[in-house]
Amino acid sequence: MTNHLSGGKVNISLLQDLEKKQLFELILKCGGPKVIVWAEDLVPLVGLIAKNTDLNEHDVRKMFFLEHGPLPPTTVKNIIFISRPRLHLMDMIADIIHEEERRGNRKECHLFFVPRRSQLCEKRLQSKGVFGNFTFVDDLPCDIFPFDNDLMSMEMEGAFKEYYVENDPSCLYQAAQALMTLQSLYGIIPRVTGKGPAAERVWDLVSRLSQEPRKFPTNSQIDQVLLIDRAVDLISPLATQLTFEGLIDELFEIKNMVVRLPADKFSGGDDSQNKIMVPDELQITLNSADELFAEIRDKNFNAVGTVLSSKAKLISSQLGARRTDQTVQEIKQFVDRLPSMMAAKRSLATYTTIAELIKNVTDSTEFLDSLQLEQELMLGVDTDRVQAHIEDCIAHQQPLVKVLRLICLQSATNSGLKPKVLEHYKREILQTYGFQHILTLSNLEVAGLLKMQQSSRSYTVLRKTLRLTVEDNSEVMPSDVNYVHSVYAPLSVRLIQQLIKSPSAWRQLSDVLALLPGRIIDHSQQLPNYIQKRRGSISSQSSQNENTKIVLVFFLGGCTFAEISALRFLSQQEDSKVEFVIATTKLINGNSFINSLTEPLVPDHK
Amino acid sequence: MTTLLTADWCQHGKDEYFRKFEVYMMEWVGEIKFDTVAFTSTQFGGPIAVTRDKTKVVKVQGTGKPLITIYTASGTFLSSFVWSSGRVTEMGWSSNLDLLCIQEDGAVLIYDMFGNYQHTFGMGQEAQDTKVIAAQVFSSAMGTGVAVLTTTHRVFLVNSVKEPKVKMLPEAPGVNVPPSAWLVVCPERHSRVLFARGKELYSLNEGDSRAVPLNIDLGADSYSIINMAVSSTYDYLAILNNRGKLWLGSLDVRKTLRLFDTWNLSLPKQLVWCGNDAVVINWGSDIEVIAFSEDSIRFNYDSSLFLVQEVDCTRVITLQSHEIIQKVPSVVKEIFRINSNAPGSYLLDASKQFQKKSHRANEYLHLVKPKLFTAVTQCVEAAGHVFSSDTQKMLMKAAQFGKTFLDDCSPETYVMMCRVLRCLNAVRSRQIGIPVTYIQLQVLTVGGLMDLLLIRRQYYLALEIAKFLKIPDKSKILSHWACYKVKQTSIGKDQIAREIADKLGRNEGVSYTAIAMKAADCGRTELAIKLIDYEPRATKQVPLLLRLKEDKAALIKAIDSGNTDLVFTVLLHLKENMQMARFQMEIRNIPLAQALYIKYCQQHNRETLKDIYDQEDNHNALAECFIRDSYSPRNSGMGEASLVAAQEMYKRAKNDVNAALCEEQLRLLKVQHALEEKFGKDLVGKSLHETLKLLLTKNEIKQADKLRADFKVPDRRYWWLRLKVIGEKDNWAELEKLSRVKKSPIGYEPFVDVCLSYDKKYEAQKYLPKIKDELKVKYLVKMG
Structure with a gap:
């Protein structure tokens, strides 16, 4: 699992090794069989540094999520909590320990904080009267994964x-x-x-x-x-990403390098390694371990189709080659290559399906209209007016986040919105999506994503000096970075x-x-x-x-x-x-x- | 020259030698009256404590309070202090050179070797009540132990003076008279006491309920054991009786190694071991060395003397000199013995001849050639065992000479010995006064020797040795020095802090916090605060600053560190220990503290939060608080009131847009309440859009139009909504009506779209003519 990390100029697997070592050193400190209770957000991250089998080798018998409510009964004596230093998580841990005590179970408890302990949390545990229950309290200093x-x-x-x-x-x-x-x-x-x-x-x-x-x-x-x-x-x-990986993220969300897609879209039967079947979803790990993905992830989506089809031709010609192979030796070579060819075929099928799923969306008028508006704004067309498309999106109650994204983009490209325009958008949003969003709007204003127009037209200056928009560039054979958003660099x-x-x-x-x-x-x-x-x-x-x-x-x-x-x-x-x-x-x-x-x-x- | 070197050797039997050589002329000549004082020293060339011998009558001088004086092994004065506490029964040194003074009442007072009082612990209530008549200090696996014998002839002991836990040993049987001799032994973590009453010998074991009698036969019919000694490694035992018979054997007394008759019925002053090789008896002004075989060796002194047992030798201290008696180490014996044919001996001769530029060097070399490696090793090792630097040089030169004829001789041992010799000579020098032998150094280790130097405050020498022996981590020495430095109250805090920082720098492993803690313990708070400044780790700084009640400094350090957890810690600490108003004033000038406190309040105390915003005139934030309140489930029914407050706050903040939006929301809520009654549907809290949709769905077009006008809903959005609702209602007549009311602000394409999405081609055709020309073809295609 590590080899895809070590391919680069700087060996990232060193980081993985370090964090793995730190994790297991802590786990080994607690002798005997143990169960680990993880704070929920840490589980996928730990997957990035250690495999389940590694954990089992270190005598980890079971793992649970840190949730409200008691732990499932277990006979294992050591309980290791691995948590973020957050107060509400401390409360959950305290409740679990109280519950174990009520059940009369004598457990050895340990608490490890990621990335480092916090006195605030320790105080909270003290005030809940459980801090003394921990045999070890320590840091698991994994800041970056x-x-x-x-x-x-x-x-x-x-x-x-x-x-x-x-x-x-x-x-x-x-x-x-x-x-x-x-x-x-x-x-x-x-x-x-x-x-x-x-x-x-x-x-x-x-x-x-x-x-x-x-x-x-x-x-x-x-x-x-x-x-x-x-x-x-x-x-x-704010700009829509138009690279292959970017679009997967935009449309299906990549979390910790894993995307979940509806399983029925994929032809079943193959059990490739980087996929895990859940009843309705297919989890696909997206990283450079897959040669094909490494090749297409950074391409503009419009260039992906060509690569996929040429790959398809190549593979079918390779597979078809056996008919002409004559000598025993040649056949043997062919058979040796077969597993890797089959893997390539499987991965090709996977990414072709993903590409199809993406294409369904990117061909829709909604997507194209929004993209067009986005690009016009980037180019500085009519950025100071209320945009009909944004109004239509609101009228059709499209997801609020999409609307906000477009408005923020307009605010950025216009170096702030005219007061009238901003007020109009605000009222539109509150009337359509509900008054409670006034706080979100206020946050966006504080963060500088929404603002009133300023005297300086900084975007225009930046666009010119830094060539932020380039219109004549091939998406398939790009010569400039702007291909990732088609117009905007x-x-x-x-x-x-x-x-x-x-x-x-x-x-x-x-x-x-x-x-x-x-x-x-x-x-x-x-x-x-x-x-x-x-x-x-x-x-x-x-x-x-x-x-x-x-x-x-x-x-x-x-x-x-x-x-x-x-x-x-x-x-x-x-x-x-x-x-x-x-x-x-x-x-x-x-x-x-x-x-x-x-x-x-x-x-x-x- | 070789003959000279063996001049201080005494042959013992056929092939053994003991050597007695002087290491120091004592500096204390003239300072002490040797005959009237008692001495206490310890192993590894330890310092000597001198006090008045209570068994001797002397003329009282001054206040009459006894004086305790401490000298180094070379007799150099270190310190002295007047004893003003109770009666001292016994004194002894601990392994880290603290002087333990055991009083009659069982209290053990601990002084450092510079005469500074450290602390006291007791030997238990029973010992205090029954009075102590004798005490012994012994070395144990846990450090240094103390045992006391009470007037009731019970023994109490602690195994470690660092963590004194008093244990009572079982009682020895028999008539209740004091023991004729007693001795604490502590092999392998278990302490026990050998308790002699006349002829009987018992072992009092820790944890046993009764004494174990030991069988030992010293030959005569009736005698009394008068002295016992155990070797430093706790391997051998020596027992002397009043008939002058000396028994030597194993510690468990099962194995007798020798029974020797001294023919001396006088009371010996001391009985000590000389390594594991022999026993030395101090008969007053002469000493007798008795090994496991052969005759004893006697040395006569003119005056009284004092013996100190070491792991490999015995030190003899007299008024004039400090000598070592040691069995000659075999490698030294091999080389220097007359007529020796050991390789090292030949090599030494070869080397000497070579220096004389004599051709005979070659002859000697030839003799040793096959065993040259052994010869070199012997010379190197022998150099370690001799004290005279000339002899050391001679041997090392020989080794160096031999080494050149070896092809693959690793220089490591040679170089290491050179370094070790230099260090040994340095610590043995008169100024330092640690006459430690090479064998002792191996037991002690270099680290242990460094510790001894640090205890003696020989920081400079320790540093130089560390540098010389290439010990990378010097932080321990520096920290030790700094901890000593902070105690010097005569020097100003700024100067000390600067000096310490200059010396210690940013050395890894130096804990400024530990030094600061020491300073704080000495009552120098200001110095401690100064020192904390040098601590690079804020996680260590801040808690200590809080402990020293430097709240403000702690807060600033915490903020500078960027570690928000620390900031929170300080904030909560301040909040608990300060008046609320002062606390708020204190932090409002520190933006980060304020921001984090606000964040904390958001989660824990909304009312305080409003107070803060109010004080800061942050009306926008206050308005947001009220809006949050209005949505809080705890606040049901009070939502409107909170909104009114929010509107007011926005007005104060001159945020007119938001104020107007609040006002509209209030109006909408009012309408929704009315509609809710009318339709009996959950509506309050929904958006205006949803409300309009409900009205349109219920065909309350008029009311919807009015609401729309009241809230100035833009035409386009209203039309889109109408189309959508019509589609949902499947009411195509209404669509047609709508198309005729006035010109559509969204064009007529959506009309077609909505029809098509419900598969109403016929309806769709009605609007085709109104579609813009450029889109006509597209829509024709769409309709098929």
Whole structure:
């Protein structure tokens, strides 16, 4: 399960190994057979670092979700709680322990916090009178999880809201810790650059944490880190992603690299490894372990069809080749290749089905109309007027999140909405979807996603200087990153592109960058004497890559699959001397981004 | 020269030698009256405590209170203090060089070697009541133990002075007279006491209910055991009786190794072991060394002396000198013995000849050639055992010389020995005064030696040794130094803090918190606060600051750290320990603290939250609070009131749009209440859109039109809604009517669409002519 993590320039499986080791060290501390009670959101994340069989080998007999209500009866003596440091979870744990005591069961309880313990939680447990019941209380310091060979995510829901709406910088502290973890694995990163208030704060915390005693490897594998505050680029998450992986996420939601699709759409009978059958749903793991997916994930959806059909031809010709094979040896070779060919065929069938599911949606007028409006807004057409399409969406009571997404996009591209327009939209939404959404609207205003028009037309300036929109570019054979949204090139990626082109580019662009929030950070971190830079060290695998710079892009507040694809595209360009490793607080798309900012006062009736 | 080196050797039997050599001339000459004082020292070249010998009559001087003086092994004065507590029965040193003074009442007072009082523990109520007549300090697996003998002849002991747990040993049977000799032994974690009453010997075991008699025969018919000694490794026992008979044997007394007649009926002053090789008896002004075989060796001194037992030797302390008696280590014996044919001996000769530039070097080398490796190893090892640096050099040179003729000789042992010798010579120097032997160092380990140096406050030497022996972690030494430094009350806090920070830097493993804690324990709070500043880990800083009641500093540190959990901890601590109003004032100037407190209140205390917003004139946020209230299930029925409040707040905030929206919502609620009565349907809280839809579905077109006008619903949306409802109602006549009322704001395409979606082709055709020209073809296709 690890090999897909180690394929990149920086070996992400080191992170997996570290976290696995930490987990099992803790589990081994509690001798004898044990049951583990997991906080719900941790279960899929733990799946990223350890397999169930690994856990069983460490004498883990059963695993439960942390829920309200007592545990199912068990004879196992050790109970390990692995939880986030959140107060409501502490209450659940306390209840479970009280219940076990009522049942008269003498259990050894242990509590591990992910990513680190909190005094607030310990106090809560003390006040509930159960803190003394724990034999071990410890940290499981997993801040960031390995997703793919160039991708790591902290999976912190609502980090953006916490910082920009509630002014709570907890997530930044955690991000700084994650960066320290990465540095302790891959060496101190010599150059730190970034943009945005959150980036500034994270750098501040990192330099503070660097003073704590900690060991670093002797060579730096990463040359530069780039901290991108989501607040710098609020447009990109709002734009519909048009890459294959991006569209899967937009339409079916990818969670921890797994997508759930209706099972009846897939031809049954094959039990490929990366699929798990649940009665009505099929879970498909999407990562670079699958060769075909690795090839098509970053392509514009319009280019995917061609690849799939040429693959289909190739496979059928390979399978058909046996008729002409004559000698025994040739037949033997063919048979040897058969399993891999069959696997390729299965994966081709899977992705073709997914492509069909996507196509059903992308061909609909609703999708096309919205996309058209989106692109017009990006191009700066009529951005200051009330848009009939948005009104129609409201009138048809389309999902509120879609409406908000379009309005926010208009606000961004118009550098704020005219008061009349904003008021109109507000009233429309409240009248149609209900008054309770006034709080969500207010959150969007606080976060800067909805705002009144300002005197400066920053979007227009940015669009021109950074060429945010490109109209004449092939989606099939792209020459520019804008292919990920067909017209719009993500602002975040453009900034990165500038920076890697020449180190001083940002200073030259300082007029433009002043339009974006926060200061530019550009520091060099002092390496202790014994640490050498990567140059000339053993780690480089081929001489051709000797001069490739490795840049860690850390998105604070989340990033989209389209942005990731764009970055991969950049490093694949022939003249590119940069490889990107991407870290983010969360993988987001427009819907999940807007949803994270809503205030669920009344449960939504869909 | 070789003959000179063996000058201090005494042959013992055919092939054994004991050596007696001086390590120090004592510095204390003239300071002490040797005959009237009692000495206490300990193993590994420990310091010597000197106090008045109570058994001797002396002229009282000064206050008459006894003085306890501590000297190093070289007789250098370290400290002295006046004893002003109760009567001291016995003194002893613990393994970490604390002086244990055991009083008559069983109290054990602990002083460090600089005469600073540390603390006291007692030997239990019974010992206190019955008075202690004798005591012994012994080394145990847990450190250092203390045993006391009371006037009722019971023995109480603790196995570790660090965690004193008093245990009572079983009573020895027989007439109730004091023991003629007693001895604590502690092999393998179990302490017991050998208790001699005349001829009888008992073992009092920890945890047993009665004493175990031991059978031992010292030959004569009637005698009394008068002294006993156990070797440092707890392997061998020596017993002396009043007939001058000395028994040597195993600790369990089952195996007799020797019964020796000293022919001396006088009372010996001391009976100690010399390693595991021999017993040394102090007869007053001469000593007798008795090994397991052969005749004893006697050394005469002019004056009285004092013996200290070591793991491999015995130290002899007199007024003038400090000597070591040791069985010559076999490797040293091999090399220096006259006519030795050991490889090392030849190599040494070869090396000497080589230095004389004599060709005979080659001859010697030839003799040793086949065993050259052994020869080198012997020379290196022998160098460790000699004290004279000249001899050390001579042996190391020989080893170096031999090494050059070896092809694959790893230099490791040679280099290591060079380093060890340098360190040994350094700690043995007169100034430091630790006459530790190579064998002792191996028992003690380098770490243990470092600890001894730290206890002696020899920080600089310890650092140099660490550097020299390439011990990477120096933080322990530095931390020790810092903890000592903070106790120097004469130096200002700023200077101390700066000095400590300069020396310690950002060394891994240095805990500034621990040092600060020490400072706080010494009552130097301000210094502690200064030191905490240097602690890089906020998780350690903040709790200590809170403990020192530095709330504000704790809050600022917590905020700087970015660790919000710490901030919460401090906030809640402050909230509990401060008046509410002051607390709120305190945090309102610190935005992050305020924000986090607000977040906490959102979950825990909504009313406080409103207070804060009110104070801050944050009317928008207040309005939102009220809106949340209006949706809270606990607040059912009061929703409108909360909304009115929200509207008022929005007005104050000059947020007219939101105020108007609130007002509209209130109006809508009123309408909905009325409609709810009319239709008996759940409606309150639904959106305007849903309300309109309900009216249209119920064919209350007029009322819907009115509502629509009241709330200024845009035409387009209203028309879309109407079409949708008509479709749902399957009321196509109404659709036709609608198409004629006025021109549709959404065009007529949706008319066709709605018909088609319900499969009403015929109805759809009616609107085809009204469709825009450019879309006509498309719609014709759609209709098929």
